Amino acid sequence: xxxxxxxxxxxxxxxxxxxxxxxxxxxxxxxxxxxxxxxxxxxxxxxxxxxxxxxxxxxxxxxxxxxxxxxxxxxxxxxxxxxxxxxxxxxxxxxxxxxxxxxxxxxxxxxxxxxxxxxxxxxxxxxxxxxxxxxxxxxxxxxxxxxxxxxxxxxxxxxxxxxxxxxxxxxxxxxxxxxxxxxxxxxxxxxxxxxxxxxxxxxxxxxxxxxxxxx
Amino acid sequence: xxxxxxxxxxxxxxxxxxxxxxxxxxxxxxxxxxxxxxxxxxxxxxxxxxxxxxxxxxxxxxxxxxxxxxxxxxxxxxxxxxxxxxxxxxxxxxxxxxxxxxxxxxxxxxxxxxxxxxxxxxxxxxxxxxxxxxxxxxxxxxxxxxxxxxxxxxxxxxxxxxxxxxxxxxxxxxxxxxxxxxxxxxxxxxxxxxxxxxxxxxxxxxxxxxxxxxxxxxxxxxxxxxxxxxxxxxxxxxxxxxxxxxxxxxxxxxxxxxxxxxxxxxxxxxxxxxxxxxxxx
Numbered sequence: 001x002x003x004x005x006x007x008x009x010x011x012x013x014x015x016x017x018x019x020x021x022x023x024x025x026x027x028x029x030x031x032x033x034x035x036x037x038x039x040x041x042x043x044x045x046x047x048x049x050x051x052x053x054x055x056x057x058x059x060x061x062x063x064x065x066x067x068x069x070x071x072x073x074x075x076x077x078x079x080x081x082x083x084x085x086x087x088x089x090x091x092x093x094x095x096x097x098x099x100x101x102x103x104x105x106x107x108x109x110x111x112x113x114x115x116x117x118x119x120x121x122x123x124x125x126x127x128x129x130x131x132x133x134x135x136x137x138x139x140x141x142x143x144x145x146x147x148x149x150x151x152x153x154x155x156x157x158x159x160x161x162x163x164x165x166x167x168x169x170x171x172x173x174x175x176x177x178x179x180x181x182x183x184x185x186x187x188x189x190x191x192x193x194x195x196x197x198x199x200x201x202x203x204x205x206x207x208x209x210x211x212x213x214x215x
Numbered sequence: 216x217x218x219x220x221x222x223x224x225x226x227x228x229x230x231x232x233x234x235x236x237x238x239x240x241x242x243x244x245x246x247x248x249x250x251x252x253x254x255x256x257x258x259x260x261x262x263x264x265x266x267x268x269x270x271x272x273x274x275x276x277x278x279x280x281x282x283x284x285x286x287x288x289x290x291x292x293x294x295x296x297x298x299x300x301x302x303x304x305x306x307x308x309x310x311x312x313x314x315x316x317x318x319x320x321x322x323x324x325x326x327x328x329x330x331x332x333x334x335x336x337x338x339x340x341x342x343x344x345x346x347x348x349x350x351x352x353x354x355x356x357x358x359x360x361x362x363x364x365x366x367x368x369x370x371x372x373x374x375x376x377x378x379x380x381x382x383x384x385x386x387x388x389x390x391x392x393x394x395x396x397x398x399x400x401x402x403x404x405x406x407x408x409x410x411x412x413x414x415x416x417x418x419x420x421x422x423x424x425x426x427x428x429x430x431x432x433x434x435x436x437x438x439x440x441x442x443x444x445x446x447x448x449x450x451x452x453x454x455x456x457x458x459x460x461x462x463x464x465x466x467x468x469x470x471x472x473x474x475x476x477x478x479x480x481x482x483x484x485x486x487x488x489x490x491x492x493x494x495x496x
Binding site: 002003004005006007010011014015063064066067068069070071072073074075076077078079082212214 | 288302306315367
């Protein structure tokens with residue numbers, strides 16, 4: 001299993017560099033907005049940061065199919081459960097790292113801009129709850145689709161991916177705005193819990209799909 | 216000694232192809248060559264063996280263990296080189312080594328580096344920038360670097376130039392000098408298999424036509440050059456295939472079915488294969 005996680009790490013570092021630009025840009029916007037302009041923290045960039053980072057494990061499956069890693073890995077001493085699980089574990093690790101970094105940036109912004117009060121801290125916590133939910137969303141949606149169409153490149157998978165990606169991007173603004181207002185299930189906390197449950201269901205579904213799949 | 220591979224009644228069905236009740240045995244310490252035309256079912260059989268695709272029926276035992284129950288663990292002792300090596304395109308030597316070190320319990324970095332040098336593989340190039348031959352060599356280096364007891368090679372020598380192919384063949388031969396080591400190899404290059412294999416298996420349209428010790432095959436069969444009239448006098452059971460030409464007939468025959476004094480010449484595995492397949496076709 002460790003080998004699979006190491007492989008995921010290298011694949012992400014090698015091929016997902018562009019994904020890091022989005023969080024960096026949003027961190028910059030956040031810092032400029034709060035520190036220089038005295039604005040309040042906004043939910044949309046937080047959701048986008050989590051979502052972009054959460055997309056990485058699912059997105060490298062395309063590259064795996066192109067390089068035939070999806071066949072090569074089945075000649076190695078791994079079970080199909082482990083192959084699927086490595087993706088989900090990687091998604092959890094990435095979401096956790098994103099939580100730590102984004103939380104640090106948000107707290108720093110509040111501190112430097114002098115907005116460090118209980119209301120703003122609570123607001124930031126709500127956004128982080130919502131962010132965790134958004135970070136898990138790509139895995140919840142894309143992983144089962146990827147494992148259903150594991151040995152194909154393009155076609156139906158890309159079409160479904162594009163539709164679901166559009167849906168996620170659009171829902172981010174709605175969900176994160178609502179989270180800040182204390183909506184979407186109790187200021188993001190219930191949304192996060194629901195996402196975790198859906199994440200576990202998606203994990204199980206992907207295992208079931210991949211167990212039956214011929215590579 | 217236990218068999219390295221035992222396949223019994225293996226069935227894999229697609230819409231337009233069926234691997235039909237395949238039985239195959241690779242005795243321990245031996246090299247078995249799978250020969251068949253494109254689409255005969257060699258790769259399908261190897262993929263079923265490794266669990267890359269699911270079989271419909273049959274049982275598979277690898278190194279004395281049931282593949283249905285212990286496949287992942289069995290693969291610790293199996294080195295595999297497929298037609299597509301299956302390394303991520305963006306990986307370089309160091310990353311490949313790190314992944315394999317965490318994958319195989321018995322991964323030997325020194326051996327891997329030794330093969331990298333021996334095969335002249337660049338350490339700073341991405342895998343996608345390797346030539347086809349280099350990719351195959353990388354696959355072979357990986358397969359040989361984790362102390363495997365069984366090598367499964369599907370068209371592994373394709374894309375290699377004759378000099379390297381010869382070198383690789385020697386490495387495979389050296390590998391089986393340890394009596395616990397075995398190889399299952401499929402290739403279109405029958406001359407390589409003839410040089411390397413102890414056992415030969417012919418696959419045609421999803422069925423195993425023949426599974427026999429190479430030396431027995433070469434002893435048992437011969438090429439008869441004669442006229443059509445001479446051939447018609449022979450026992451039809453002794454004739455396994457024939458080719459008519461301007462100057463007479465060439466036939467693949469069983470030596471013990473041919474009277475003494477006829478013009479027999481030794482058969483090669485390639486001739487044996489071509490005659491048999493053409494006869495069936």
